[in-house]
Amino acid sequence: MKMLERSVQNPIITAADLNYNWCSIKVYNPSVIKNSNGYQMLFRAVGKDWVSRIGIARSSDGVNFEVHPEPALVPIHNWERAGCEDPRVTKIDETYWLTYTAFDGITARAGITSSLDLETWDDQRVILFPQWHHTVKENCTPDWSKGAAMISQPIDGRYYMLFGDSHIWPATSTNLMDWEPSTTPIISRRPGLFDASYVETGPPPILTDRGWLVIYHGVDQLGPQMTYRIGAALLEPNDPTKVVWRSKQPILEPTESYETVGFVDVIKGGFETLKKMTLEDLHQLSMQQKLPKAVFCCGAVKEESGSIRLYYGAGDTVICTATIDLDTIFQS
Numbered sequence: 001m002k003m004l005e006r007s008v009q010n011p012i013i014t015a016a017d018l019n020y021n022w023c024s025i026k027v028y029n030p031s032v033i034k035n036s037n038g039y040q041m042l043f044r045a046v047g048k049d050w051v052s053r054i055g056i057a058r059s060s061d062g063v064n065f066e067v068h069p070e071p072a073l074v075p076i077h078n079w080e081r082a083g084c085e086d087p088r089v090t091k092i093d094e095t096y097w098l099t100y101t102a103f104d105g106i107t108a109r110a111g112i113t114s115s116l117d118l119e120t121w122d123d124q125r126v127i128l129f130p131q132w133h134h135t136v137k138e139n140c141t142p143d144w145s146k147g148a149a150m151i152s153q154p155i156d157g158r159y160y161m162l163f164g165d166s167h168i169w170p171a172t173s174t175n176l177m178d179w180e181p182s183t184t185p186i187i188s189r190r191p192g193l194f195d196a197s198y199v200e201t202g203p204p205p206i207l208t209d210r211g212w213l214v215i216y217h218g219v220d221q222l223g224p225q226m227t228y229r230i231g232a233a234l235l236e237p238n239d240p241t242k243v244v245w246r247s248k249q250p251i252l253e254p255t256e257s258y259e260t261v262g263f264v265d266v267i268k269g270g271f272e273t274l275k276k277m278t279l280e281d282l283h284q285l286s287m288q289q290k291l292p293k294a295v296f297c298c299g300a301v302k303e304e305s306g307s308i309r310l311y312y313g314a315g316d317t318v319i320c321t322a323t324i325d326l327d328t329i330f331q332s
Contacts, residue, residue, distance in 0.1 A: 003324070003328055004251060004252060004322055004323070004324040004328065005322060005323050005324070006256065006320065006321075006322040007063055007320065007321045007322060007323075009063055009064075010256070010258060010314075010320040010321065010322075011258050011314060011318035011319055011320050012063055012064070012065060012319055012320060012321055013027050013030075013043070013057065013065055013067065013318065013319040014027065014317075014318045014319070015027050015045075015317075015318075017067075018067055020047075020067075020069055021047050021048065022045060022047045022053050022055070022070075022071050022074075023045030023046070023047055023053070023055055023067075023071075024047045024048055025046045025047055025048060025050070025263065026045070026046050026262070026263055026316065026317040026318070027043055027044070027045045027046075027055065027317075027318065027319055028043065028044055028296070028313030028314070028315075028316050028317060028318060028319060029043065029044040029085070029086045029087075029296050029298045029312075029313040029316075030042065030043035030044075030057075030087075030298060030299045030311045030312070030313065030319050031043070031087045031088045031089045031098075031203060031204075031298040031299040031311070032062075032089075032299035032300075032301055032309075032311045033089050033090070033091060033096070033299075033301070034062075034301050035091070037058070038058060038059055038060045038061075038062075039058065039059040039060070039061075039062045039065070039301070040056070040057075040058055040089075040118055041056065041057040041058070041059070041065055041299070041311065041319075042054055042055070042056055042072060042073075042087040042089050042098065042118075043055050043056075043057065043087065043319060044084075044085050044086055044087065044313070045071065046083075050271050050274065050275035051075060051082065051083050052075075052082075052083030052084055052085045052103070053071040053073065053074045053075070053083070053084060054071060054072050054073035054074075054084050054087050054098075054100060055067060055068065055071050055072060056068045056071075056072040056118065062301070062309055062321065063321060072118075072119075072121070073087070073098070073100070073113065073121060073124070075102075076124060077102075077124060078104065079102055079104050079107075079109060079126055080102035080103060080104060080109075080111060080124065081104050081105065082103045082104055082105040082271075083102075083103045084100050084101075084102060084103075084111065084124075085100060085101040085102075085103055085108075086100060086101045086146070086147070086296075086298055087099070087100045087298060088100070088147075088148065088149045088150075088201075088203060088204055088298050088299075089118075089204070089299075090149070090150040090151070090152050090204040091152060092150070092152055092153065092154075092159070092176070094116065095114050095115070095116060096114060096115045096116070096117075096118055097112065097113075097114050097150055097176070098112065098113050098114065098115070098121070099111065099112050099127070099148040099149060099150060099161075100112075100113075101146040101147065102124070102126060107144055108144055108145070108146040109126045109127070109144070109145055109146070110126065110127040110145045110146060110147070110148035110163055111124055111125070111126055111127070112124070112125060112126075112127050112148070113125070127145070127148060127161075127163075127179055128179075129145060129171060129179055129180070129181040145163055145164065146163070146164070146165055146200070147162075147163050147164055147165055147168075147200045147201035148161055148162070148163040148171075148201070149161065149162050149163070149201045149202070149203060149204045149205065150204055151204065151205050151212065151240055152204060152205075152207070153207075155238060155239070155240065156238075157174065158172045158173065158174060159172065159173045159174070159176055160172055160240045160241075161173070161179060162186075162201045162205065162214065162240075163181070163201060164185065164200070164201060165198065165199070165200040165201075166189070166198060166199070166200075167185035167187065167188045167189070167199060168185055168186060168187035168188075168199055168200070168201050168214075168216060169181055169182050169183075169184070169185045169186065170182050170186055170240065170241045182241065186235070186241055186242070186243050187199055187214070187216060187233055187243065187246070193218070193220075193248060194218045194220050194229045194231065194249065194250045194253070195216075195217075195218025195219065195220070195229075195231055196218075196219075196220050196221065197219045197220060197221050197222045197226070198217075198218065198219035198222065198226075199216055199217065199218050199219075199231075200216065200217040201214075201216055201217075202214070202215035202216045202217055202230065202297045202298060202300070203215050203297060203298055203299050203300040203311075204300075205235065205240065206300055206302050206308065207237065208234075208302070208326060210234055210237075210245075210326075210330070211234045211235050211236055211237045211244060212234065212235040212236075212237060212240050213232065213233075213234060213300075213308070213326075213329070214232065214233040214234070214235060215230060215231075215232055215251075215297055215300050215310070216230070216231055216232070216233065217229070217230060217231075217296060217297070218230070218231045218250065224291070224292065225291075225292065226292045226293075227253065227254065227292065227293045227294070228254070228292070228293065228294035228295060228296055229250035229252065229253040229254075229295065230250055230251055230252040230253070230295055230296075230297050230310070230312070231246070231247045231249075231250050231251060231332075232246070232247045232251050232329050232332065233245065233246040233247070234246070234330075245330065247329070247332040248332070249332045250332070251324060251328075251329055251332050252295050252297070252310065252312070252322060252324075253295065254293040254294060254295045254314065254315070256314070258314050258315065258318055258320065259293070259294075259295055259314040259315055259320070260293050260315065261291075261315050261317075262294075262314065262315020262316050262317030262318070263315070263316060263317050264291055264292045264293070264294055264315060264316045264317075265316045293315070294313070294314075294315060294316055295312050295313070295314055295320075296312055296313045296316070297310050297311065297312035297313075298311070298312075298313075299311030299312070303323070306325070306326060307323045307324060307325050307326070308323065308324050308325075308326065308329065309321060309322070309323050310322050310323070310324065
């Protein structure tokens with residue numbers, strides 16, 4: 001059985017590869033969709049102003065990407081003034097739907113936009129969940145929501161979305177505009193395992209012959225030495241609110257040198273701490289071994305071979321890719 005295999009070219013995109021102000025500090029957390037023109041990547045980028053923007057890159061082989069010189073999406077509304085983060089792209093019929101985390105400096109909200117060609121995007125708006133109240137995460141506003149990932153086809157006339165951090169909830173819609181969340185999470189934290197303290201949605205779910213494959217993030221412990229790992233779950237094909245299987249072990253965790261160092265967002269003080277530092281200070285900080293470690297996956301493509309190609313941010317600083325067989329996932 002073929003185990004997870006990282007690309008020998010990792011990291012496949014770094015800020016050092018590019019010469020654009022809007023992505024001069026770090027590039028990470030990519031989402032990728034494959035169409036007739038190849039692999040289309042949307043990724044999070046941070047420049048010297050420490051505002052997150054979403055860039056776009058294209059590839060014919062899924063590894064060697066050419067980055068467009070201008071960002072695809074930038075903050076234009078007050079509710080996203082601090083950044084457009086962590087894109088997740090799904091194609092439904094002929095339309096590409098892009099969900100992302102809109103951050104105003106205090107509250108994270110699920111943002112959404114759409115495009116017919118991945119070049120011209122409709123107005124960015126917030127997904128407002130009626131009567132939604134985040135009851136798990138402490139010290140956040142009631143309308144806090146993030147990590148939205150849409151399922152690529154309707155089921156019995158309804159569209160589905162997974163969203164959330166701390167727990168993962170489903171939401172449904174009949175028109176892709178108005179979403180109704182469930183009050184019952186489908187993926188929660190599990191004491192004693194790699195996801196004991198935190199879970200968050202990963203890429204849009206992928207339909208397999210066993211059901212909807214969900215890639216998600218898990219954190220073992222909160223604090224200065226937390227580690228973000230990647231796990232998997234399987235949802236019923238005709239009812240994606242039901243989990244039929246979930247990995248007990250992570251399918252990917254930070255072990256390589258480019259995964260265990262970086263300008264990690266979740267240090268104490270977050271961006272407010274990082275943006276006060278010089279580049280030299282940042283590089284020295286990134287080499288400390290007691291910092292949080294992170295692999296964070298927002299993109300997954302099912303290849304013709306049947307394997308899954310994961311695209312992930314490493315150390316919140318660079319973009320990487322790895323492949324893994326479905327059978328390997330289901331034995332984790």
